[in-house]
Amino acid sequence: MSSNSLILIIVGGALINNVVLNQFLGICSFLGVSKQMKASASLGAAVIFVITIASAVASLLYDYVLAPLGLDFMKTIIFILVIAALVQIVEMFLKKTSPAVYRSLGIYLPLITTNCAVLGVALTNVQNGYNFIECVLSGFGTAVGYTIAIVLLAGIRSRMNEKDIPAPLRGAPIVMISAALMSIAFMGFGGLSF
């Protein structure tokens, strides 16, 4: 596997097939936690952390347990089980070893446990037949894409706070419209496809 195609996996995951804006996964936290720049950046960091670990574990589990036993059809349920437990373990580990990191990421970790983006990445990796390294990189790239999207939306929302938005559009509607426009803008990256 050449290093060139590994870079492509990261760029593809982050921009071309952006998990939020092109695949519409993880919309819940994307809209919910994008009120403040700082919170969304912390959530993004937590997502990068979790998705990278989760895709690594899911890849190993699939390659060495599920595929040899022919249990391909059980991958969704096993991944849910393992990812949820994994995040819990990581949370406890962080709480003990680095309280500072725990304080900044802590409240977001349980939130991510059930985030469909995490599961979505693990399943997409398997579908694409990626090997271990490719899975980790693809997970990392996807999570970076998520972070880019949520931080951008938070920036837009903090700007919008100062603007005189027509009353019926205030709150959720204008956020939806902004997200839709961002999604259209990200379609431009489709031209990068290799």
Add this chain to the structure above:
Amino acid sequence: MSVILTTTLVIAAVGIIVGAGLVYTSKKFYVEVDAREAAVREKLPGNNCGACGFAGCDALAAAIAKEDAPVTACPVGGAPVAAAIGEIMGVTAGNVERKVAFVACKGSCEVTRNQGNYVGITDCRAAALSGVNVTECDYGCLGFGSCNAVCPQDAIRVVNGVAVVNRNRCVGCGLCVKTCPRGLIQLVPESKHVAVQCSNHDRGPLVKKVCSAGCIGCSLCVKQCEFGAMEFANNLARVNPEACTQCGKCAEKCPAKVITGLRPLA
């Protein structure tokens, strides 16, 4: 049949391994939590307003449990909360009087006028920065309601061009005090009703020109007060709530009727 069996076994095995892993980590990485911290957090109001100076109620609870903060640190909860926390921490809380916000301006639409035509963000701070003379009085309430926007209790509202505090709803967190660009809002003890409802430091004639309800700086109230509770500086009278006995003589004497008397503020 064998597929069902393998599936069941694999899922069960994964479940058991994962469960064992969770049990092991929760024992291995167990973090001691001060039981008092959780109990203190229960008693705090949970507004997360930050008026205590800590980053929300959780942070204050942690500080109180570590005895880094006094049990009376929460200004919102006041005496009842302080007493409850004191019980948990094993110390008696002193008497803490509840404080409420007070707006030192009476400039409603009847007594003063708007001057400049400000078109922009409807926010007092933005208007104050714009340099437009929104109100004729350089010290008065701008009336865009930034105080209302930050109030977690909806206890302060702009009524007829001037901010008015609802004392029953106000929890004394002081967010409006920090927000008002003209510094019109202060926290006063709840039982004190006598206060000067003006912040204009100009001399009498100038005040009269812009507002019929302003303090003209005649200092009659200072002579009237038997307890030395009236302070006078820069053409403006101020009540010192510590010394004030709420007799209300100053309010009776005030020619501009700018001192609120014994009646509770609206």
